[in-house]
Structure formats: C-alpha cells, structure tokens
Amino acid sequence: xxxxxxxxxxxxxxxxxxxxxxxxxxxxxxxxxxxxxxxxxxxxxxxxxxxxxxxxxxxxxxxxxxxxxxxxxxxxxxxxxxxxxxxxxxxxxxxxxxxxxxxxxxxxxxxxxxxxxxxxxxxxxxxxxxxxxxxxxxxxxxxxxxxxxxxxxxxxxxxxxxxxxxxxxxxxxxxxxxxxxxxxxxxxxxxxxxxxxxxxxxxxxxxxxxxxxxxxxxxxxxxxxxxxxxxxxxxxxxxxxxxxxxxxxxxxxxxxxxxxxxxxxxxxxxxxxxxxxxxxxxxxxxxxxxxxxxxxx
Amino acid sequence: xxxxxxxxxxxxxxxxxxxxxxxxxxxxxxxxxxxxxxxxxxxxxxxxxxxxxxxxxxxxxxxxxxxxxxxxxxxxxxxxxxxxxxxxxxxxxxxxxxxxxxxxxxxxxxxxxxxxxxxxxxxxxxxxxxxxxxxxxxxxxxxxxxxxxxxxxxxxxxxxxxxxxxxxxxxxxxxxxxxxxxxxxxxxxxxxxxxxxxxxxxxxxxxxxxxxxxxxxxxxxxxxxxxxxxxxxxxxxxxxxxxxxxxxxxxxx
Numbered sequence: 227x228x229x230x231x232x233x234x235x236x237x238x239x240x241x242x243x244x245x246x247x248x249x250x251x252x253x254x255x256x257x258x259x260x261x262x263x264x265x266x267x268x269x270x271x272x273x274x275x276x277x278x279x280x281x282x283x284x285x286x287x288x289x290x291x292x293x294x295x296x297x298x299x300x301x302x303x304x305x306x307x308x309x310x311x312x313x314x315x316x317x318x319x320x321x322x323x324x325x326x327x328x329x330x331x332x333x334x335x336x337x338x339x340x341x342x343x344x345x346x347x348x349x350x351x352x353x354x355x356x357x358x359x360x361x362x363x364x365x366x367x368x369x370x371x372x373x374x375x376x377x378x379x380x381x382x383x384x385x386x387x388x389x390x391x392x393x394x395x396x397x398x399x400x401x402x403x404x405x406x407x408x409x410x411x412x413x414x415x416x417x418x419x420x421x422x423x424x425x426x427x428x429x430x431x432x433x434x435x436x437x438x439x440x441x442x443x444x445x446x447x448x449x450x451x452x453x454x455x456x457x458x459x460x461x462x463x464x465x466x467x468x469x470x471x472x473x474x475x476x477x478x479x480x481x482x483x484x485x486x487x488x489x490x491x492x493x494x495x496x497x498x499x500x501x502x503x504x505x506x507x508x509x510x511x512x513x514x515x516x517x518x519x520x521x522x523x
Numbered sequence: 524x525x526x527x528x529x530x531x532x533x534x535x536x537x538x539x540x541x542x543x544x545x546x547x548x549x550x551x552x553x554x555x556x557x558x559x560x561x562x563x564x565x566x567x568x569x570x571x572x573x574x575x576x577x578x579x580x581x582x583x584x585x586x587x588x589x590x591x592x593x594x595x596x597x598x599x600x601x602x603x604x605x606x607x608x609x610x611x612x613x614x615x616x617x618x619x620x621x622x623x624x625x626x627x628x629x630x631x632x633x634x635x636x637x638x639x640x641x642x643x644x645x646x647x648x649x650x651x652x653x654x655x656x657x658x659x660x661x662x663x664x665x666x667x668x669x670x671x672x673x674x675x676x677x678x679x680x681x682x683x684x685x686x687x688x689x690x691x692x693x694x695x696x697x698x699x700x701x702x703x704x705x706x707x708x709x710x711x712x713x714x715x716x717x718x719x720x721x722x723x724x725x726x727x728x729x730x731x732x733x734x735x736x737x738x739x740x741x742x743x744x745x746x747x748x749x750x751x752x753x754x755x756x757x758x759x760x761x762x763x764x765x766x767x768x769x770x771x772x773x774x775x776x
Contacts, residue, residue, distance in 0.1 A: 241627055241670065414622040417585050422686075423611060423640035432636060436627030 245440060248516045255512020261505035268318060269326035276315035280472050284310040289488050307491045308484060316472045317494055323384065323473040324461075325502050328453035331388050335395045335453075336446050342396075343403025344430060347411065358404070364397040370456050377465045384473065387466035391456050395449050402445050410434045440517055447510030451503050458499055474499050525597070526558035527726050528613075528694050533591035535577055535750075551577045552750045555591070559743065561693070562720060564727040566737040566758070568773060569747035575730045576618075578747070579698040582728060583615030595693065611641050614692040616700040620683035624671040630657075630682055631667025634689050641690055656689045661715060677708035684715070694726045702733060713740065734774065738762060746770045 249255060268275070278284075284306060291297050292305045292313075304314040346357045364372065369391075376390035410416065411434070419433045460466030461475030469480050474495040481491035533555040541547035551574045559565045569575050580586040582593065584606050593601040595612055617623035625633060631653060638649045654664045660681045666674075674682060680700065687695050701709050717740065719725055729741055737744060737758065744761045746754040748769040754761055765771045 240629075241672075414617055414619060415625045418615075418617060418623040418686075419625060419636075421583060421585060421615060422637045424636065425640075428636070428640070432628070433625055437625070 241436075245516055248519060249512055252512045252515060255508050255515075258505040258508025258512065261501060262509050265321055265325045265502055265505065266329070268321040269329070270322075272318040272322050276312075276318045278312040278315040280316055280319050281311065281470060282315075284312070286310070289484075291488070292490050304494060305488070305490050307481060307488065313491060313494060316477060317474070317498060320472040320474045320477060320495065320498070321502075323467060323471060324454060324458055324475065324499070327384070327388055328391075328450055328457050331391045331453045331457070332395070332446055332450040335392050335399050335449055336442065338392070339396055339399030339403055339445075340442060343400045344407055346400060346404040347407025348426065348430070358401075361397045361401050365401060369394040369398070369452055370459060373456050373460060374463075374465065377460065382465045382468070384467040384471060387457055387460050390460070391453050394456070395452060399445060399449060403442070406438045406441050407434060410437060440513065444510055444513045444517065447506055447513065451506040451510065454499070454502050454506065525560075527561040527563075527596060528728070529558040529592075529594040529597075530582070531556050531592045531594065533578070533581060533588050533593070535574075535581060535586075535588050550750055552581070552588075555747075555750075555752055557743070557745050557752070557755055559694075559726050559728065561726060562724040563743065564720070564729060564741040565743045565745060566729045566731060566741035567745045567747060568732060568734070568737060570769075570773070571732075572749075573747040574750040575747055576698055579615060579696050579728070579730045582694075583613055583696050585615065611690045612693040613696060614687035614690065614694070615696040615698060616680075616683050616687050618699040619703065620679040620700070621671065621676070623683060624679065624686075626671055628670075629667060630669055630671070630685075634667065634686060637686060637689055652689065656685045659688065659719070660685045677704060677711065680704060680708070680712055681715070684712075688719070692725070694728060696728045696730070698730045699732075701736060702731065709736075716740070746773065 284302075287299060287302060287306050288310045289308055290299050290302050290306045293300045293303045298305065302312050302314065304312075304317065306312055307316075346354060349357075367375075372394040373387070373390040376393050377386060380386040380390060411429075416429060416433050419429055424433065457466060458473065458475030458478070461471075461473040462479045464476075464479060467473035467476040469476055477495045478492060478499075481488070481495075485492050533552055534550070535552040537549045537551055538546045539549045555578060557565065567575050567578060577586065581588050581601075584601070587606060588601065588603070590603050592599050592603075600606065600613075624630075628636075634653045634656065635649055638644055638652060642649075644652065653667055657664055657666055662678065662681055662685065666678075666682075671679065671682070683700070701712060704712060713736065716727065720727065727740070729737065731737060741758050743756065744754075744758045745752055746761070746767065746769060748767075753767040754765065754770045761770065762774065765774055
C-alpha cells in the first residue's frame with residue numbers, strides 16, 4: 227500500500243462545480259455577488275449593527291450633513307434628517323425592509339411558481355392550455371401596474387405590498403418554469419429514464435430538476451430585482467410602506483421636500499437602491515452567461 | 524426452436540395535422556410480424572421514413588401500438604397498446620447516446636436508479652452489480668463517479684450499453700446506435716456486442732441502414748417500406764437474391 231498518493235485530487239467536477247468555476251471568472255458578477263451577500267447580511271442583522279434606534283430623535287442635531295463635511299458630526303456618519311434621526315441607522319434598517327422583504331417575496335414566488343409551473347408542465351391537453359393562455363393575458367400587464375391594481379384591492383401597507391408583488395411576479399415565473407419543464411420533457415434522456423422504470427415523481431425530481439435548477443436561480447434573480455424596484459416604487463408612491471417605516475422608497479418620498487436643504491437624505495437611499503438592483507442584476511447576468519457558455523460547449 | 528421475441532400484426536397510426544383544423548391519419552406501421560430466437564440477431568432495414576424508428580420505440584415500450592401483440596417467451600407483454608409496465612426484458616439503446624444520458628447525474632447514480640426502480644437489491648448488491656456491469660462493457664469501476672460530459676462518444680456508447688445490460692435483459696434494441704461512431708470505435712463496439720451475445724445469449728434487434736454491418740451481425744433481416752414488411756428472411760438469402768424492388772434498390776447503392 228502506497229503511503230501517499232500523488233494524484234489524490236478528485237477532479238470529477240459535478241455540473242454545479244463547473245458552474246461555479248465559470249462564474250468565478252466573471253469578475254463583475256463576483257463583485258455583484260459580494261455586494262449582494264453584504265446586503266443579505268445587513269438585512270438579517272441591521273437592528274443589532276445600527277448605532278441608534280430607527281426612530282430615536284436627537285433634538286440637538288437636526289439636519290446635520292455627513293461627517294466628512296465641515297458641518298458634519300462624527301456621531302452621525304451619514305448625517306441626520308429633519309427630525310434629528312440618524313440616517314445611517316435608518317438606511318441600515320431599510321435593508322431589512324427593501325432588500326429582505328424582496329428576497330422573501332422572490333423566494334415565496336419561487337416556491338409557488340415552481341410548484342404550479344411543474345404541474346403546468348406535466349399536465350397536458352385542455353388544463354395545460356387553459357393555464358397557459360390565462361398566464362399569457364396577465365403577462366401583457368407590466369408587473370408594477372399589476373401590483374398597483376392588487377394594492378388598490380388589498381389596500382396600502384407593507385405586507386399587502388409583498389403579497390401584491392408575489393401575485394404580480396407569479397405569472398411570469400410560472401410561464402418560465404413551465405417552458406423549461408416542457409423543453410426538458412421532450413429530451414431523449416427523459417424517455418430513456420422512463421424506460422428505466424422511473425415514475426412521474428422520479429422524472430421530475432431526479433430527471434428534470436437537477437438540470438434546471440440553475441435556470442430557476444437565474445429566474446429568481448430577475449424576480450428579485452423586479453421585487454426590489456417594485457417594493458421601493460410602491461413605498462415611494464405611498465402605496466406600500468408608510469413613513470415611519472424605514473423602507474428606502476418610503477425614506478426617499480419622506481425626504482423629497484428636503485432635497486435642496488439636505489440632499490444626502492434623498493441621495494443615499496437612492497444610491498443604496500441602485501446598488502441593490504445593480505448587484506442583483508450583475509449576479510443574474512453572470513449566471514445567465516455561464517448557462518449560455520455551458521449550452522455552447 | 525421456440526422464438527424468444529415474437530411480433531404479431533403490429534400497427535401504428537399517427538394523426539398528422541393536414542390543415543388548420545383537419546387531421547389526417549398516417550399509417551406508419553401496417554401489420555408487422557416477425558420473430559427472433561434466443562441468441563440471434565435481426566436487422567430491420569429500410570429507407571428513411573419507412574417506420575424503422577417507430578418500430579424500435581414500440582418494441583422498447585417508449586410508445587404504444589394501436590393493434591397487434593408483442594410476445595416475449597410466449598408471454599404477451601403488449602396487446603393492442605396496453606403494455607406490461609413491469610417488463611424490462613427489452614431494453615433500447617438510443618441513436619444519440621449523449622442525449623439519452625441525464626447530464627446532471629453521474630453514471631453510477633444513473634445505473635443505481637435503474638436498479639432501484641426494478642430490483643429489490645440492497646446497497647452492496649447494487650454496488651456489485653454496477654461494478655460488474657461496467658467492467659463487462661469495458662469501462663473501469665471508477666467511471667461510475669463520472670458525469671456524461673466527461674466521456675468520449677465511444678465511451679458514451681459503452682455507458683448506454685451498460686445501462687441497457689444492467690437489468691439483465693433478453694432483447695436489446697439498437698436504434699441506429701452504431702451509426703454515429705467512427706469506424707474503429709464501431710468495430711470495437713460491434714465486437715463487444717458479439718462477445719456479449721456469445722457469453723449471455725442476448726438477442727439483438729438492429730435498426731440501421733448500414734448494410735455491411737447487417738451482413739456481419741444479423742441472422743435475419745426485415746426490409747420495411749412505407750410501414751410494410753416487403754421482405755423477411757435469412758440475411759444471406761435476402762442479400763444474394765433480393766425479391767422486391769425496394770430491397771434491390773437498397774442493396775445496389
């Protein structure tokens with residue numbers, strides 16, 4: 227028995243490992259992933275990390291500019307708003323609402339969408355075409371408009387916004403999943419798998435799913451960036467989160483009157499929104515490129 | 524000698540869209556009958572569109588016939604489109620073996636699934652069976668950790684063969700399975716097929732348009748034209764003395 231093995235490295239790269247290796251080479255996407263993870267961490271731990279309470283008012287420090295300005299105060303790194311609340315703490319907590327709730331909304335959409343989409347994919351005949359054409363109709367309405375219509379029925383509020391976004395994103399999601407499943411079902415290996423004696427459940431779980439979950443992740447990132455934009459747009463329009471809530475869109479709307487007096491109160495939530503959507507899109511785009519490269523080889 | 528596989532009056536019709544709402548019936552296979560003995564090979568040849576691949580699908584159970592029966596050792600396994608789903612004695616090897624393997628599973632997982640769905644083997648028995656089957660087709664036991672994209676075309680064909688063999692079938696249907704290979708690898712696979720036939724008494728049903736291969740391997744030959752059997756007999760007889768025009772045309776080119 228040899229004491230050491232020169233060729234000990236196992237190089238049987240699974241499709242997932244190959245996927246990651248290609249993704250790593252796309253640097254913008256990797257930066258996007260880091261920003262994305264930072265936002266996720268912030269969304270989970272913001273109340274613990276934030277230096278002040280969200281609604282803690284400092285009556286001695288109204289409209290203080292960010293600390294790098296001459297008038298700034300180092301206690302409030304990103305300054306304060308007109309009620310003397312620390313902008314940094316509010317923005318950090320905003321991640322929980324804007325980013326965290328978007329992730330929750332996109333995740334719920336994914337779960338429901340995958341279930342319904344799978345069902346639509348494997349059903350045939352009248353049921354399938356009915357569902358398909360019903361979804362086609364809803365696809366023609368932009369998701370934000372659809373969300374506003376649903377808000378009009380449910381009434382404004384943060385949780386209603388989440389439901390509205392889920393309902394608005396679902397049609398597109400189900401449609402994509404259904405198309406993926408139908409595409410895979412027509413491939414040779416599914417026929418071969420069925421001849422091996424696989425049941426419908428096996429075909430879905432062992433046959434199709436291992437080959438489409440990357441696609442599902444890509445659709446998830448697209449749904450997520452739409453969800454972030456929608457949640458903040460509805461907050462900005464005062465249909466979603468209501469003012470004391472630190473949702474970024476709501477902060478933007480609240481401070482819009484101060485834009486000349488204290489531009490930082492408007493610019494900073496805007497920058498954060500931009501970064502959140504950008505990082506999500508970079509990750510999504512990176513994933514899509516890897517998928518495309520994999521199809522080519 | 525009692526034939527192993529017997530096909531009786533198999534017919535298949537497809538509905539083809541003719542216009543916007545009208546549909547036309549298109550008979551792909553009409554009254555196909557033939558039989559093969561144990562350890563023999565039969566080749567099915569014919570022009571493109573003569574229903575060869577449909578016949579392969581019907582035999583392997585990927586599709587069901589409209590009428591007629593398929594008998595295996597005198598047991599009816601398919602009668603008028605109703606198939607005995609438990610039967611895995613007829614296995615098929617696809618034209619494109621790369622496309623017939625799940626890209627997301629390793630070879631070992633795929634073979635393991637096969638055994639799990641069809642046998643009552645426990646873990647160690649399955650491991651042993653997989654190892655034995657892989658070495659039977661000339662692959663290494665370690666290949667079971669490999670994904671399909673890591674194999675060359677010839678190796679993929681062996682993997683497809685291992686998948687067909689692992690359930691100890693009696694009949695293997697080869698649907699143009701050798702056409703995509705280059706000559707040297709084809710020769711390897713053909714020798715492997717013949718060796719396995721000698722060792723285990725497998726029966727092959729070959730769907731092909733490769734005539735020299737037919738002559739080399741098969742004992743009987745069925746010539747299909749537009750879904751009908753135009754000629755059926757021992758290979759040498761048919762090749763020496765073709766009766767129908769279709770066969771003459773096929774052989775002359």
